[in-house]
Amino acid sequence: MWPLRRQRKIRSLPIELTGDDLQHVGSKAVIDSRPPSIRQYALYSHRLSNGMRLTRDASGRERLGGWEVTVHTQQTVPARYRDRFDAADPPCRHGGGEYISFRGLIIEGMAGLSSRLVPSRSWRPPSAECRRICALIAQQPLLWGGCRTIDSIYGDSRRFVLHGDEEGDEFAAYIETFKGRNGSAYISLWTTEAPKQGGSGPAAFPRGMAIARNKMDGPSLALLPTI
Incomplete structure (x- = not known):
């Protein structure tokens, strides 16, 4: 997968684990307690x-880059995700x-390390384009042939992975959508x-543009006219 290939310590895939890798995962109790x-x-x-x-810190909390990771259970998962809860992930x-x-x-997190913006566009309410983006954020997966979706709640946002989440993919391409507090x-x-x-501009990324044109439907492509 592309994110790992871009990390300088990951030179080839699949990763070959060594004894040193196993030293970093903690005790058997820690391993067994993780999904x-x-x-x-x-x-x-x-x-x-x-x-x-x-x-994992001394209090037993998972941390990623120093920030705490709170892992939800079926009892604590937000209602928005409850019907898609997967105990394995x-x-x-x-x-x-x-x-x-x-x-x-x-x-x-890995996408943010090395991604480049190709085209972007904002739309204000009550335009049809604004409503279309909001519908993409709210719509249940799967979209565009089963693209992986990544949701977060920095406001209302969703990322659609068009390319880069399969073995052999050399780069990533993804659509990011966001609804601001002002409704835009x-x-x-x-x-x-x-x-x-x-x-220069979008033309500098022909493969990413081609993947977007092949994966996205017509109304969604119209939201980014330069594609």
């Missing part, structure tokens, strides 16, 4: 940047945001694709 997605990530998070390193809270899954939190809605395309030499 599978967190248990897996703990095996190699120490190879990543400090901001993506998972640790549970919703969690981190840095003021709520995430539908731990993997979603990790993907969002925003949509943008981001990618970790290396810009094409001599290109």
Whole structure:
């Protein structure tokens, strides 16, 4: 997957674990107490940047990059995610945001390390475009052929992973949507694709643009006219 390839200590995939990796995961009791997605990530998070390193403090709390990760149970999960609760990859809270899954939190964190903005657009109410973006945020997955969605509640926002979450993907491309407190809605395309030499603006990222055109439906593409 693209996020791991961009971390300088991850040179190849799949990751080959060593005895040193196992020294970082803690006792058997710690390992057994973690949901599978967190248990897996703990095996190699120490190879990543400090901001993506998972640790457990003396009080038994999970921390990612120094910030506490609150792992939800079926009793504490926000109502918005209750019907999609997965004990193997549970919703969690981190840095003021709520995430539908731990993997979603990790993907969002890694995406922010190396992504470039391609086009973006904002729309004000009561425009049809503004309503369309709000509908994308509220709509139940799966959208656009089953794209992974990552939700958080910095206001109302959702990220749609168009490319980069499968083995062999060399870069990421994702759509980010956000509804502001004033009712305006925003949509943008981001990618970790290396810009094409001599290109400028959206044209510098032809593969990311092509993926967006192939994955998104017509009304959604119309929200970003430069695609």
